[in-house]
Amino acid sequence: MILTDKEVEDIIKELAGNHAVSLVMLIKDKENVSEFKLAEKLNLTVNQVRTILYELSAHNLVKFTRKKDKKKGWYIYFWTFDERRARELVVQSMKRKLEILESRLGLEKTGTFFACPGGCIRMTYENAMEVNFVCPECGKILVEKKSQRDAEVIRKDIEAIKNEIDRLSTPIVEEPVKVIKKRKKLKKKSKKKLKKKIKKLKRKIRKLKKKIKRLKREKRKIKKQRTKFKNRYGFNKNKKLMKKYFNKKFKRR
Numbered sequence: 078m079i080l081t082d083k084e085v086e087d088i089i090k091e092l093a094g095n096h097a098v099s100l101v102m103l104i105k106d107k108e109n110v111s112e113f114k115l116a117e118k119l120n121l122t123v124n125q126v127r128t129i130l131y132e133l134s135a136h137n138l139v140k141f142t143r144k145k146d147k148k149k150g151w152y153i154y155f156w157t158f159d160e161r162r163a164r165e166l167v168v169q170s171m172k173r174k175l176e177i178l179e180s181r182l183g184l185e186k187t188g189t190f191f192a193c194p195g196g197c198i199r200m201t202y203e204n205a206m207e208v209n210f211v212c213p214e215c216g217k218i219l220v221e222k223k224s225q226r227d228a229e230v231i232r233k234d235i236e237a238i239k240n241e242i243d244r245l246s247t248p249i250v251e252e253p254v255k256v257i258k259k260r261k262k263l264k265k266k267s268k269k270k271l272k273k274k275i276k277k278l279k280r281k282i283r284k285l286k287k288k289i290k291r292l293k294r295e296k297r298k299i300k301k302q303r304t305k306f307k308n309r310y311g312f313n314k315n316k317k318l319m320k321k322y323f324n325k326k327f328k329r330r
């Protein structure tokens with residue numbers, strides 16, 4: 078999915094309302110999701126889920142396939158999110174935003190404009206004169222504004238939206254089924270290889286453990302022999318004492 082979660086969320090909110098967002102999040106990276114599963118996950122009735130899905134399909138945002146339940150005799154619907162369509166709609170909505178921003182930028186460029194202090198409206202001097210400098214929405218007196226910084230912010234927003242539209246306009250390349258199958262085969266092969274490798278490594282580890290045991294046994298043997306030897310010749314186990322003993326011997330000479 079090339080759309081970000083935020084973009085999906087925004088467009089779904091805009092077109093189908095807040096309650097549709099969590100449903101879309103559940104199906105957007107999957108295929109053929111059963112409406113019963115959706116109802117279970119969303120803690121809704123199947124009818125509630127269907128209502129949301131119909132709203133989405135009014136914008137062609139979801140597709141379905143259906144299968145007959147042989148035991149119960151009714152149809153079960155499986156739903157898939159149409160990413161291609163979602164992208165189209167996101168780009169459309171961005172273009173609308175772009176238009177608004179560009180017209181606002183044009184206004185800011187003229188230098189001065191009149192704005193409602195309540196934030197309802199902005200207009201040129203000529204238009205403000207026509208309404209006697211009174212906000213037509215709320216009746217407050219319009220104030221004159223000069224805002225270079227606003228223009229800068231708008232320009233940045235415009236650039237960001239243009240970049241995102243570019244990104245979303247790269248065509249979706251659908252992988253042919255053959256390639257997917259091949260890849261699955263390869264995965265299986267590499268799994269087998271990996272298993273073999275793991276077996277080999279385990280064998281090695283077992284061998285090494287045996288070796289370690291053997292070495293430890295030998296070490297113990299050597300230690301035993303050494304203490305036997307020391308005891309026989311009256312040497313103390315303490316190395317310092319042994320050194321002293323040897324030093325004394327050496328000095329006497």
Ligand SMILES: [Zn+2]
Pocket residue numbers: 193194195196197198212213214215216217
């Ligand atoms: Zn106003």
